[in-house]
Amino acid sequence: MQKMSVTIAKRLLRWIAWAIIGILVLNAALGLWMQHERLVFNDSTCEPIGLYRLLGSPYPLHDGELVEVEIPGPAHHPAVAEGLKYHWFPAGQPWIKEIAALPGQTVRLSRAGVWVDGHYLPNSQVDRWTPGHRHRIVHYPFGTYRLRNGQVWLYAPGNYAFDSSYYGPVPALDILQRAKPWWVIAGSQYWLQRGD
Template sequence: MNARLITIAKCGFWWMFWIWTGLITLVAGVGLWMQYQHLVFNDSTCEPVGLYQLRSSPYPLHNGELVEVEIPGPAHHAAVAEGLKYHWFPPGQPWIKEIAAVPGQTVTLARSGVRVEGHTLPNSRVDRWTPGHHHRIVHYSFGTYHLKHGQVWLYAPGNYAFDSSYYGPVPESHILQRAVPWWTIPGSQFWLRKGD
């Protein structure tokens, strides 16, 4: 009886070993394939959830283009410091955002939303609270801003999107690459429901 249990245990061990080896190999293979294809996974609902392909230099910058952007420094942006403190996003992970305005353009930020050159951006109302009213959200000062040389205004259409409405314009040097949706879940940027 004991010998039979030992044999079963050995067989179970080898089955588990080969299953785990196969899973690790599969994950590593997918990771290498994504790297080769220049794909990144966006799990934030600022933009639709899914895979985005990164395509070299984003310059010259244009309104409406999706880009991969480096997180602004928390030392200069209270909203970014708050987001890192409450783990709303991981430190150091680039974001996928849309360029809403480039140098020379005028942006007006109000509680009701963002206007660029007189046109209101969809779903850009500035939120006061996180989902469930757990934390009050710091936002950029309301007002009108004329973007200077080297500044861009970032926008994301999703519910509770974290964009320049909260941390203001960012330096063009923070734009890393152009991003193109490769496979995304339509409407996933609205999965988080808006509160009152």
């Protein structure tokens, strides 16, 4: 009886080992395929969750265009430092955002939201608290800004979207590539429900 249970345990361990190897191989194959297809996975609800295809050089930049962007440096952006501290997003993983304004355009930021050259950006109100009121959220100072050469204002329409409303304009050099949705879950940027 004991011999039989040892044999079953060995078989079970062998199956588990093969399952782990299979998962690792599948994961590596998926990663290689995504790299070949120039796809990135966005798990943030700033934009719809899903796969985005990277399209290469973003230049010249256009407002309204989706881009992959480097995370702004936390040393210069208290909101980014706060987000990294509380693990709201992983360090080093680029973001998918929309360019809302380019050099020469005027951005007005208030608690009620963002206006670019007088046009309101939908669902852009500035949140005071994280979901569940766990942490106060640092935001960029309210006011009116005219973007200088080399600056862009980033926007994301999702509930609790983390965009330039919190860390301000970013250097145009932080824009890595243009992007477009490849397969996304429509409406997933609104899954997190806003509180009061």
